[in-house]
Amino acid sequence: MRYLQHVEKFVDGMKVVEVLKRTDDKAEAPPPPSDGTVFFCMHGYGANAYDLAGLSAYLDFPEGTRMIFPDGILGIDMGYGGQQGRAWFNIDWAEIERIRREGGLRDLSKALPPGMAEARDTLIAAMEKLECDPAKTVLGGFSQGAMLATEIMLHHPAYLKGLVVFSGTLVNRIGWEQAAANKFAAQSKVLPFIQSHGTHDPVLPVQAAHRLHALLTAHGGEGKLIEFAGQHEIPAQVIDETNLWLKTQIN
Numbered sequence: 001m002r003y004l005q006h007v008e009k010f011v012d013g014m015k016v017v018e019v020l021k022r023t024d025d026k027a028e029a030p031p032p033p034s035d036g037t038v039f040f041c042m043h044g045y046g047a048n049a050y051d052l053a054g055l056s057a058y059l060d061f062p063e064g065t066r067m068i069f070p071d072g073i074l075g076i077d078m079g080y081g082g083q084q085g086r087a088w089f090n091i092d093w094a095e096i097e098r099i100r101r102e103g104g105l106r107d108l109s110k111a112l113p114p115g116m117a118e119a120r121d122t123l124i125a126a127m128e129k130l131e132c133d134p135a136k137t138v139l140g141g142f143s144q145g146a147m148l149a150t151e152i153m154l155h156h157p158a159y160l161k162g163l164v165v166f167s168g169t170l171v172n173r174i175g176w177e178q179a180a181a182n183k184f185a186a187q188s189k190v191l192p193f194i195q196s197h198g199t200h201d202p203v204l205p206v207q208a209a210h211r212l213h214a215l216l217t218a219h220g221g222e223g224k225l226i227e228f229a230g231q232h233e234i235p236a237q238v239i240d241e242t243n244l245w246l247k248t249q250i251n
Helices: 053-057 093-101 116-129 145-156 173-185 206-218 234-247
Strands: 001-012 013-024 038-042 066-070 075-078 084-087 137-142 160-168 191-198 221-228
Touching: 013 053, 013 116, 038 116, 038 145, 053 066, 066 234, 116 145, 137 145, 145 160, 160 234, 173 191, 173 206, 191 206, 191 234, 206 221, 221 234
Parallel strands: 038 066, 038 137, 137 160, 160 191, 191 221
Antiparallel strands: 001 013, 013 066, 075 084
8 A cells, every 4th residue: 555645845935745655654664765756746826735735646656756746935815714825926817807808718828927937946946956856857737837837847957857737828928939949949859748628627728728739849849738528627537648648758
């Protein structure tokens, strides 16, 4: 039987939750041997470091993989009796309401959202301090965390092992296009990725996911877009497909 051991750490004041799969439920037992593989995964807007930590029980990483889930750098009031959440950068709710009233689709492709660059740099620094080997690090995220994961993948000074985009979207199209072309296509490097999106997603439209997939594959990306008949979520079908992809990426 496998057990999940959760350990909280702080990197420059930012909380991270590190999860280890182990075959012994004794906390004092030595950690399982590691080949250096890391899964570094960011939650979505309003969640926290533990929100995606449960994926550790379902994703088929090798024994001893360090699965790291950082806490969003911003504290936000979710409006439910003072309930607090975390985020990576702020959202323009007034703009979202205007788009909904007009029956349009949310489009983040025109510019880099304010605060995203700061979050990117914070996490790249945290990955270094946590001794994540870029060549063995799979980067992932859900929703806002997936946008940030893509931004980090394109701007990290090193080449990472792979990218997992759960219900992400295209942000800063011109900037991402240039970054992908310069870092991957022009250098004949491959950007391995897997992407998933619900066809009825009311938060981030699937059309933008198609545009993100097209941008990545046009500029060095090799990956698959998994569409599912659902909304803003990570269903079992996506977990299964992600595990098949992981087998091709991690030896």
